[in-house]
Amino acid sequence: MAVARGGAPVQTEEERAAEAERKARHERSRRIAAKRRAAEPDQPEPTSSDVATDVPVPTPPFWGTRVVKGVPLAEFASMIDERATFMGQWGLRGSRGGSGPTYEELVETEGRPRLRYWLDRLSTEGVLAHAALVYGYFPAVSEGNSLVLLTEPSPDAPELTRFTFPRQRRDRNLCLADFWRPRGAAIERGEVDVVPMHLVTMGQAVGDYAAELFAKDAYRDYLEVHGLSVQLTEALAEYWHQRVREELRWADGGSVSAEDPDDVEAFFKLGYRGARYSLGYGACPELEDRRKIVDLLEPGRIGVELSEELQLHPEQSTDAIVAHHPEAKYFTAG
Numbered sequence: 001m002a003v004a005r006g007g008a009p010v011q012t013e014e015e016r017a018a019e020a021e022r023k024a025r026h027e028r029s030r031r032i033a034a035k036r037r038a039a040e041p042d043q044p045e046p047t048s049s050d051v052a053t054d055v056p057v058p059t060p061p062f063w064g065t066r067v068v069k070g071v072p073l074a075e076f077a078s079m080i081d082e083r084a085t086f087m088g089q090w091g092l093r094g095s096r097g098g099s100g101p102t103y104e105e106l107v108e109t110e111g112r113p114r115l116r117y118w119l120d121r122l123s124t125e126g127v128l129a130h131a132a133l134v135y136g137y138f139p140a141v142s143e144g145n146s147l148v149l150l151t152e153p154s155p156d157a158p159e160l161t162r163f164t165f166p167r168q169r170r171d172r173n174l175c176l177a178d179f180w181r182p183r184g185a186a187i188e189r190g191e192v193d194v195v196p197m198h199l200v201t202m203g204q205a206v207g208d209y210a211a212e213l214f215a216k217d218a219y220r221d222y223l224e225v226h227g228l229s230v231q232l233t234e235a236l237a238e239y240w241h242q243r244v245r246e247e248l249r250w251a252d253g254g255s256v257s258a259e260d261p262d263d264v265e266a267f268f269k270l271g272y273r274g275a276r277y278s279l280g281y282g283a284c285p286e287l288e289d290r291r292k293i294v295d296l297l298e299p300g301r302i303g304v305e306l307s308e309e310l311q312l313h314p315e316q317s318t319d320a321i322v323a324h325h326p327e328a329k330y331f332t333a334g
Contacts, residue, residue, distance in 0.1 A: 046173035047144060051327050053185050058248035058256055058324055060194050063153060065136030067301050073128050076239035077119065080231055081268050086111040089227025118228055122206065130203025131236055132302040135244065140195040141183040145175045147195065147321075148183070149296075155186040161292050163321070165284055166333035175333060176283045179274075179325035194324070196244045199299045200236045201317035202229055233316045238267060241276045244322055256324050275328040276320040282332030284321065293319050 086092040087103070092111055094103030101109065122128045138160070139153035146164045150157040167175035181193040206229040213222040245257035261271040277283055279290050287310040294306045297319075304317050312319065 046167055046169060049168075049173045049175065049178050051172075051174065051178040051325070053182055055181070055325055056250065057181060057191055057193050058250050060137035060196070061247045061249075063137055063139065065134055065297055067132070067134045069132040069302060070129065071131040071133065071236065071239075073119065073123055073131070076131075076232075076235045078264060079235035079238045079242075079267065080115070081234065082107070082111065082115070084234070084268075085115065085227060085231045089231060090114075090224055114224060115228070118224060122209070122225070122228075125209075127205045127209050128202070128232070130205050130303075131201070131232075132203065133198055133200040133236065133240055134297045134299050134302055135196065135198035135240060136297060138195050138197065138296065139192045140180055141186045141192055142177040142180040143183050145177050147177045147180055149195065150192060153192050153194075155183065155190065155192055157192075161296070163284070163289050163292065165286075168331065168333050171331075174283075174331050176277060176321075176323075179323040179328040194248070196248070196322040196324075197293060197297060197320065198237070198240050198244065198322070199293065199297050199302075199304060199312070199317065199319040200233065200240060201299070201302055201304050201312075201314055202233050202236065203303065203316070204314040206232070206316055207314050229316045233318055237276065237318050237320060241320070241322060242267075242272075245272065245274070245324070248324055270329060273326050274322065274324040275330060276322045277330075278318055278320050281330075283330065285333070290319065293321070 086107055090111070092103060092106045094101055094106050096102075119128075139150045139157065141148050141150065141155065143162075145167050146162045148162045149160040151160045152158075163177075165176040167173060180195060181189075181191075186192045206225070210222055210226040210229060213219075213225060242257060242260065245260065246255050248256040250256070256273055259273040261267065263271075266272075279285075279293070280287050290306060290310050290312075299305075299312075299317075299319075303314070305313050307313055
């Protein structure tokens with residue numbers, strides 16, 4: 001984001017377009033869900049799914065939140081999704097059966113060399129030195145379509161806050177809340193579930209750097225840096241999700257991450273146990289819930305604020321609710 005005279009932030013055209021797309025995606029999700037409900041008026045609203053409710057619960061290393069600043073690039077650079085960066089962000093396509101280089105050839109001649117160039121340059125100039133996050137573990141139970149966070153890890157503890165999610169009206173009738181232990185089972189076993197959350201950011205510096213390139217009409221460099229900053233944010237989120245799985249321990253001392261794949265490509269296909277869910281997508285489309293996550297994690301401690309439009313600033317930031325349940329995968333509700 002650029003800065004005008006007097007210090008007021010000014011969004012670039014690309015930043016305005018990205019924010020408009022996020023809002024449009026959220027509205028599309030809500031409209032699709034509404035149309036599905038309207039198309040099935042005579043069908044009773046489903047109240048449950050076939051998700052297992054007796055899954056063992058791992059123990060978190062602490063309850064509450066912690067702040068981590070200055071995460072070294074070397075720790076999460078391997079989590080960069082090259083295909084999403086080269087094809088999705090940078091537009092490398094390649095030839096299919098015709099003249100010209102293939103996508104695989106472009107990856108070797110342009111993609112990876114440019115990626116190394118920008119990582120080295122941005123690191124040398126200190127632009128990537130502001131990676132930070134706040135994360136935490138909260139005791140929780142589910143009640144129907146709601147995930148209920150508690151003040152203490154006891155089934156009888158008062159409610160801290162709750163998230164209510166939409167439920168599918170087809171397929172398995174899934175709802176995001178299904179991936180946590182129901183209150184009845186928690187009372188019976190005397191053990192609540194755990195919901196990890198995190199919010200990561202690459203900081204404002206990389207956004208400012210991209211804005212300066214845009215102002216200089218260096219459009220290719222701008223698109224590459226902006227696209228890379230988006231994927232670095234995702235890489236940091238993926239890396240910390242792995243860290244959370246390592247910290248969650250079973251009764252025998254093993255960790256949730258013991259089920260992680262060896263191939264990094266499998267991470268991008270959700271080849272590990274559980275899933276992380278960002279607001280505004282199919283399973284949790286309600287962006288208003290971001291206010292609750294911000295209240296819980298207090299990301300102002302790492303320089304992240306929530307706008308009136310419910311967007312995180314700096315733009316290179318993302319939040320997530322994490323489920324450890326083995327059946328937790330991505331799906332669209334409504």
